[in-house]
Amino acid sequence: MCGLCGSFAHGHWSDGVASASATPAAERARRASVANAALAPYGLALKPWGTRYVLASRTGRQSVVDGFGNLWPAAERMLGRACDPLDEAVIARLERSGR
């Protein structure tokens, strides 16, 4: 059984990992790095914290999240505005950074 299926039974659908060889800590670090690419434009950052994560703003506000399942509601509460992946500015910035 690979980590993808192994993790699905417990938390959010996105919690599974594709690589069974990665340690949970390494996987959390990588996920935080992936999330930070999308969070940085909003001035937010995600760091692993035990088996969970801490979402932090530049002004020092912090919130503990379990994973991607409750990351975006927490980010929007912190920002007081929507995090929209269809926002033209968000897409354009990621397109530029991906070139």
Added chain:
Amino acid sequence: MTGRLPVDVVTGFLGAGKTSLLRRLLKGPELAGAAVLVNEFGEIGLDHLLLERIDGDVVLLKSGCVCCTVRGDLKAAVEGLLGRRARGEIAFDRIAIETTGLADPTPVVATIVSDAALKHRLAMGAVICVVDALNGAETLDAHEVSLRQAAAADRIVISKVDLAGAETTRAIEARLRALNPSADILLLDETSAPPALWLGRSDDRPISRCVADQPAAEPGHGAHAFLLEADRPLDWARFGLWLSMLLHRHGGDILRLKGVIEIEGVTAPVAIQGVQRVVHAPEHLDAAWPPGERRSSLVVIARNIDPERVERSFRAFASSPIVAPSCAIPA
């Protein structure tokens, strides 16, 4: 994943013929070993040993998300059945749930795939939507919930085709195919035996591809079906980040998401599907990639959303390398 009981959901607007379909199926082998849960007893008596009635009671999850509303009554009814089965009082090998005609089936699906107490014991089978060939077009025009029911379906049964005639049936079939290209569409009249509707596990099925870019009819209510594709394997974390963000912000307008994706580091194709904000647990398929078709392919049925914008977002977030930018996006 083994040992979980499959749950099929029968939905469709008032008068579409859900109860009639169930009644006929109960006489055949498809439901011989099933427990059936219905929202209301119609005039047609359902004669089945394991028939249970669900009373109305809705519990909101902490998130307050309408799509994640868990049917407390449904959960209690299912847990009651599972308890009696565990004690050896009754025997069944699958559960069929008939929703009320005015309901979006999403909360029922959410209960099965998301409830902490049920999701380890149950596996989603098929969502089957019954659409009346005679009145289906008017119903789709007048009631958005009927669009949501058809969009959520794995299989659509067009009922009363003998009463509607060939031309009307073809028109509603074309409209439903444009709305939900990932669904099988079956025609049912009053005399033929109902087809075998119940799906096996998704990994029992061959990989099928859907075409969603040339609609033959207008689905209505601003809905569109479109295809997201990627030739390179997707990074699961990035895909999950993107999809969770998209569904959080636009889940109410993402009526259906269904497809097969190729994930970096995973040999087998992975099936993924969801309805609005509810995503099923992804599944590895036993079937190998067909020669020359090793690529991710997702059908999305959405309303009030620009498909081109979704595709650009998908590529920017999930389908190309990302380097963390440093500048803030203006509010």
